[in-house]
Amino acid sequence: MSTQVREKQPLWRQLFTSQIGKKLLTGLTGLGLTLFVIVHMAGNLSYFAGNEAYNAYAHKLLSLGPLLYIAELGLLAFFVFHIVLGVNIYLGKRKAREQGYKRYKTAGGQSKQSLSSRSMIVTGVILGVFLVLHLVSFKFGAYYEAAESIDGKPVRDLARLLNEKFQSPLYAFGYSGVMVLLALHLRHGIWSAFQSLGATNPRLTPLIYTLGALVGLLIAVGFFILPLWIFFTGGNA
Amino acid sequence: MTIYLNVWRQEGPDKPGRFETYTVPDVSPDMSFLEMFDVLNEQLTLEGKEPVEFDHDCREGICGSCNMVINGQAHGPNARTATCQLHMRSFKDGDTLFVEPWRASAFPVIKDLVVDRDAFDRIMEAGGYVSVNTGNAPDANSIPIDKVAADSAMDYAACIGCGACVAACPNASASLFVGAKLAHLSLLPQGQPERNRRVVNMVHQMKEEGFGDCSNHAECEAVCPKGISIAGIAAMRRDYVKAMLAAD
Amino acid sequence: MKLDAKEPAGPLEQKWDRYLKDLKLVSPNNKRKHHVIVVGTGLAGASAAATLAELGYHISAFCIQDSARRAHSIAAQGGINAAKNYPGDGDSVWRLFYDTIKGGDYRSRESNVYRLAQNSNNIIDQCVAQGVPFAREYGGYLANRSFGGAQVSRTFYARGQTGQQLLLGAYSALSRQVSAGNIDMYARREMLDLVVVDGKARGIITRNLVTGELERYAADAVLLCTGGYGNVYFLSTNAKNSNVTAAWRCYKRGAFFANGCFTQIHPTCIPVHGDYQSKLTLMSESLRNDGRVWVPKNPEDSRPPQQIPEEDRDYYLERKYPSFGNLVPRDVASRNAKYVTDEGRGVGATGLSVYLDFRDSIKRLGRDVISQRYGNLFEMYERITDDNPYQVPMRIYPAVHYTMGGTWVDYNLMTTVPGLFCLGEANFSDHGANRLGASALMQGLSDGYFVIPYTMGQYIAGESFQAVDTEHDAFKEAENASRERLSKLLSINGNKTVLQFHKELGQFMWDYVGMSRNSEGLKKAISGISALKESFWNDVRVPGSNDTLNKSLEFAGRVADFLELGEVMARDALEREESCGGHFREEYQTPEGEALRNDDDFAYVAAWEHQESGPAVLHKEKLAFENVKLTQRSYK
Ligand SMILES: Cc1cc2nc3c(=O)[nH]c(=O)nc-3n(C[C@H](O)[C@H](O)[C@H](O)COP(=O)(O)OP(=O)(O)OC[C@H]3O[C@@H](n4cnc5c(N)ncnc54)[C@H](O)[C@@H]3O)c2cc1C
Ligand code: HEM
């Protein structure tokens, strides 16, 4: 009469359907996406070194060829898993409390419940919608050829596309708004990912929480200075 | 002082519920919250009405029976305080209070403020023990246990199984309760042999009971009357991953 | 009927070992065929259910609460005794036995108590193996502290939550057997009657507290592990659901009820603060290790305690009992608190409390050490009273805490109804007239883990069992009786609530069957309670119906039983014309005001037999002391 051994589930099922596995994946994909946006943001900032520099950077990426496709595929997978699991967790939570409270109030104190933590699904879904529009606007947007060429190959003039798009207040402010949501998503997201991976302890948690919120903020700021700069200054000549 | 109450009344599990308003006059600040309900129930009984049903037993914060959400907070406004230990001095004359039961699909309402928390027992049955038969235990001092580990095992073992963590969690997740039990046993040598199986079985049972996933809101830690740390949830995740990857 | 304790022959030290050696065994195949009912899932019930299930019996376990884990045992704070002698201060099985017999003022059975002391060490081993996080020293070994009534450190503890941790250990063992399919657990059930077939206990009637349904369960043996009945006093440290109902229905079916007059009044409780008060909270006795009890010398002294200088304080326990001081046994400490408050020297708004002061130990050991030892108790005190004990002395007063009396059992823990066993606080055994701190947990677990598996097996092996199913007439009769009683309660529809009756009963009990009693008061109690019972069945109002959760109905049934119990307790106290342990008869005291036993006439267990009509009949089980010399207890 020892512990009842339940049927051992295959690894993939544990990973995708168990309450811990799911969080492990949202955490990993979330951190992966965070890394991506950091790199992306850094890339965007090269715009401030001039149109040529920016175009050159984009060109370098493109010239990675198959490697880029693999990376893009990976990125796509991250987005898909992240979104599917995020939505699944949200739907699960709705089912876990069918009848809500008339009054609900956080206890404060050590609680990390905040506007960000409670609106992960909202900020996340808006980010998802944004992403589609974003890709349509830029990645699959108008193709201008730059005057310069690198190694004899033509270069896409992405800087011009940026300059054009962010003349529009809709784009400039729309983007800035989405970046605020990104900051909110990351404020809870970064610390949460570490906790999901079990990489926290009572001594580390306050540090991770603060740093996470800070990094989230920096990423957002890093992103939205570009559209605003272009809108207000007209951008690089 | 006078307290105005809006109390959730529900005749049975499948009946619709509603809020009823009551006025309790002459409330003493030294009364406990449940004693105020005793007074209310005496009043209702004498008026020929049905008293409000609520669970309670020890009235000293250790049995985990009492469960009221008071103005949106599980166990009311005071940190580390179960409903039965909450005193009316924490409120003001003329306050209006909303009192609701724990709300979670895994804790269906039985009547009024009484809910069914059997799900917790079933999670425990899934593995919350050390498999040792009575009789053949070795001498208690044969395995020394580091005081720090023993103390922190005790921190987790202090859970009273009240379910406030679930009630307050925006996701209605039972992760703090399960994490606490697991951490208690994982920190002790006695808990090692079944460690992998225990975490897998309990975590899966938690899901089967219909609790939500944990999104790390940490609201549970803040309302827990015993101040159980969400470090237990992190530890549960580490253990689960280890168990998931283990060969056996 | 002559009471036969069935003590094994032979020298004290060998009785239990010999018993085990000669034990009749039930073969594993047969165990599976035997169904056993365990009522109650406190330390006694949970440990018994788990162990019997491990052995292969099929168990049905019942409790009132929504989970087995919430049984009243969960509230025990201080600790559990064992004769491990880990601190090396000279403890032994003999000494634990001796202290317990002496602490009980020589009103318990030597053989039972010795077995208890022998089992104590196994309990600690068992609990540690289950993962109970007892307090430890830095070296990793178990820590001990000392408790009232003992001069050695033999108390194991888990912060201020020892009962909780022990119960969670037993509950986890029970959960394991539930998952293995060996235990059917029925929570939110109240046992309302015992079913006796051919003179043997063969089943119970329960009420499903959620649906109101009456249910029948049949078995080959019934274990009553339903805890103490201190709530007969209305205010006590017991949980609100603690009751006598199950034991009382067994009493009415032929199980004798013993030593009702022995109730323990615990000296360190938080004082009453108003008439809405619903229960009393214990402050662990361990506080007396470092706290000093005092009152002002002058009854008129109304200064705040911090401003009363040393010379105006009366540390009355240290003064009267120089060698035990603040650590005198509970009954002595309680009675002395009553004396000083009777003299008008009590403190606080009601004058019904004394100080428990940590000033000196904070000075000596530092605040950190004190907070490490008692931090959570101090917190709890402050939460309830709004006073900070680091700065202001605690105020404490005695409160009803434990009932030594209970269902009479023999050495096998079997009652006078064959097949009905009684374990834990519900039985009368082991603690005599007074229970020492940290020994109730020990007894509950000893009964459940280490005694009943053998003694019940012996019974099962020695009997032949006719199949009895729940359609048997005895089940129908018992169920109907319960149903009628419930409908009666609901139909009276008088003008007083159950709580009002309970409070009135409590007042009688506290005033006349409390810390000290006398013949006149006891007679007053008997007639008063009897009148109250009359009035209850005419004037009580129980709201609601029988077919849903209805706590008013549950409590009404329990108070009805308390009303009958109270009368028997008072009669027991009246009949016992001596003072011993928790039973202090004002007529019988030494010139210094200490309890005066009368061993020639009263060294017996008083067991009461219910009569269908007329008052209960007293039976006496003579206690023989062959190994200890009866002395006047002295803690000077
Ligand atoms: C505040 C407090 C502190 C204490 N501290 C200590 C201490 O430090 N050390 C020590 O040794 N002792 C202590 N004690 C005493 C000790 O806790 C109890 O004596 C002991 O736990 C009783 O255990 P039990 O198993 O007999 O009964 P309980 O734990 O009372 O369990 C009774 C069980 O029976 C069930 N039950 C009752 N009636 C019915 C019914 N009619 N139908 C179905 N089920 C029923 C209940 O649901 C429960 O499951 C303390 C007691 C109190 C009140
Ligand atoms: C694109 C659409 C997105 C959706 C729908 C989405 C949705 C979510 C949701 C619902 C959660 C909460 C999971 C939970 O409750 O446990 C979450 C967590 C998280 N998200 Fe997103 N998100 C999106 C994009 C992003 C992006 C772009 C990033 C990074 C830049 C990101 C980073 C994170 C992180 C770090 C977490 C925390 C993971 C955890 O708690 O383990 N998300 N996301």
Ligand code: HEM
């Ligand atoms: C001001 C903010 C931003 C600007 C100016 C910006 C600009 C760009 C541009 C110009 C491209 C096209 C690059 C190419 O095709 O080579 C691009 C691609 C992309 N951007 Fe952004 N971006 C911003 C914010 C974001 C954010 C917040 C996210 C994520 C949530 C994001 C995700 C992506 C992705 C996934 C691609 C496609 C990358 C690839 O397929 O290689 N961007 N972005």
Ligand code: SF4
């Ligand atoms: S973890 Fe805390 S809140 Fe949750 S059940 Fe345990 S004691 Fe209650």
Ligand code: F3S
């Ligand atoms: S509040 Fe809920 S989301 Fe997780 S950290 Fe606590 S269980």
Ligand code: FES
């Ligand atoms: S009634 Fe026991 S914890 Fe509140």
